[in-house]
Amino acid sequence: MSTDYQTNEAKSLLRRVLDSDIWYSFKKSKVTMVAAGVALIIFLAALLAPLLAPHNPFDLASLSLMDSLLPPSWTGMGDPRYLLGTDDQGRDVLSTILYGSRISIAVGLASVAFAAVLGITLGLVAGYMGGAVDAVIMRVADVQLSFPAILIALLIDGTISGLTGGVNREETAFTVLVISIGLSFWVQYARTVRSSTLVERDKEYVQAARLIGLHPFLIMLRHVLPNVMGPVLVIATINLALAIITEATLSFLGVGMPSTQPSLGTMIRIGNDFLFSGEWWITLFPGALLAVLVLAVNLLGDWLRDALNPKLR
């Protein structure tokens, strides 16, 4: 019996998705479907990089300097082992892109999650508690909003590197990036969640919960939070694209991922030095992938925003 129940549940969930407005609007928009397809392919390729990549660019012993700077194989001057050519250290560009997009996406997802958790928590607390707590949190947010996010990220990155003395960059780079990008993006979540919370907290269901003596923490988590999540999803999607770009920018400026563990931004930085000398493939391929990935995620974010906006229906 219990299995039937679960199947029914699963079925009904699928049914609910297929019958929903969102799925309808998704099916109607060809651009969105293409964007979703492209994003999915890139995410899968990044996830399965160790299986798909012809070489492991992190295995230093397998690199040979004599294989460095080979052009893509189809140009006739390259080596068939390296489809998209090699970089200045003899790393296969295709493999490095696969591994690199993995790092870029991981930094993006982790920093969005970090920013969302931080922003939602502070927004809920500010909106629900009100008063001095609200004022303090929101003034901090206002101050931070007056600076560009990349500047904040650079500042935080510089501070952390300064505190750690800049040693062990290889081990700390990932965490430092996630923290600095996350800290520079939490404000949007906090402001959105706070304003929704302000609306929700005076509604009857919240008053009822309060009457039966629930702890404010539980009210915020169980009752208010689910009702303010819609806009958060939209922000998170758009911020994913922004976070990936920010990571690439920081790495391009030389304060992100070290060149032994290149992300897409690091690869573009390395390749930038070789543009004048004609080794275009080191920059072009990671640059193109970054552009396509960010475009796809942005299109998805735009569509989600429209689909969830009742005024546009």
Added chain:
Amino acid sequence: MNTIKLMLSATALTSVVASAVAAETTFRYGFQGSLGSLDPYSLSETFTLGTLTNVYEGLTRRDENLQIQPGLAESWEIIEPTRWRFNLRQGVKFHNGNDFTAADVVFSANRVRSEGSDLKARIPTDAEFIAVDDHTVDVVLSSANPILHSEWHTWMIVDQEWTVTTDSVQVTTAADTSVTTISQETNGTGPFMIAEHTTGVETNFTANAGWWGWNGKAPNVDRVEFKTIAADATRVAALLSGEMDLVYPVPPQDIGRVESNAATSALVGPELRTIFLGMDQARDVLTYSNVTDANPLQDVRVRQAFYHAIDAVAISARIMRGQATPSALMLAPSLFSGSGAFERLAYDPELSKQLLADAGYPDGFEIQLDCPNDRYVNDEAICQAVAAMMARAGITVNVNAQPKAQFFARVLAAGGYDTSFYLLGWSPSSFDSWNVLTQLHGCRTQNEGTGPFNIGGYCNLKVDELAAQVLVENDAAKRDELIAQAYKMTTDDVAYLPLHQQGLAWGVSEKFSVAQRADNIFRFSLITAAK
């Protein structure tokens, strides 16, 4: 007060320049690093000192072939082995109109050895400077030193009266960020004067028409503008677009591009700078390694294993694209006649593994390589290539590449030599082996002042003894023989892992020609405008 004065004079100069702009020749150049304090005793770094020699002058100078020439001293003689006499040039004036006299030399000699100076080693601490008359200075030494004046082209003479009245007697150290007159303004005797200076960004020079070295002729250019352009590609683009008349260094990969452009050409030549790897042999336990109970680098077999694991030929060929020469010694072969007798240990990863196994590390070990990423040509790429090569011999190298400000602060004496394995470059400013033997190989523990740049703490008392003999030996053949003996010991000990002499590459506009010195110092007075 000073800032206001500076601003006023800057405004005045700008308006003068604007009115006379038609007849002027302006030369613009860009370099990868920046110019900080203008105090000529702040920082013993080739670029800073080299730039300031266009404004200040030493008693001697070096011509385009690095030969010692008379500078502010017209001539000199060794009266007794321990007494040198310098006859000063007469009628020379500082930029503010003060006369240059023997008192300025004595004052500068004391100031360059005072607390905070980075150039203390230019003059022996116990040397005594005596002003015999207004234009004669005697230097009395405690022991003979035939190469006393070999580094004096970068020891520049400052004006006593101006330095005292502007409250600038105290040397501004490289770490000091407070603004003093001498760190922001200059008053030298040289061919150019600094008109505007923005620390770390740009500096503008105007010609000093009254310089003695013009010999009555008009200055070659009226104005020189310097900008820091850190990014390789941006620097090359500035040259190609005509925004700059000279940029250096041009990265090896872009030399072809600069050559193929009709309006620019690349000026390449061997530099005297040796790029090498150093290893901590002083500590009993390495700071940055997974071996926590010993220092494997104290075992000469491990150092040999490191050496055999590195393919310096491949680095010169691929990373440096042929713009470097693999090196067996810690100084450029052209600076030592006996350098032909030395050869690099062969590249042989299998032998490395064998040596490591013999030393008790059959599975290798892990070590951190500290590396600057904006100081030498392709420095970070070299470190990465080294890491890949050593991985084949079983040694895991973690590259820690940092900007030079942080790198030097940790790795040099001021940071307590905080490294286990590092990359550095060295050119002896005296162009002589004695500098290399004492500064890089001298035991740090023996007496203060030896081995200031011996970061790894290599120590062989016999080498120190030979260096002391080298200093006082006057017979060239005997001296070379002593140097060869010392190098034999240091290379047998594998004190360092020399990689290569990096090549010089300047990108020059067709509108000008410049003289490229092998120590990478750029002298404005040797610029000529093309006809």
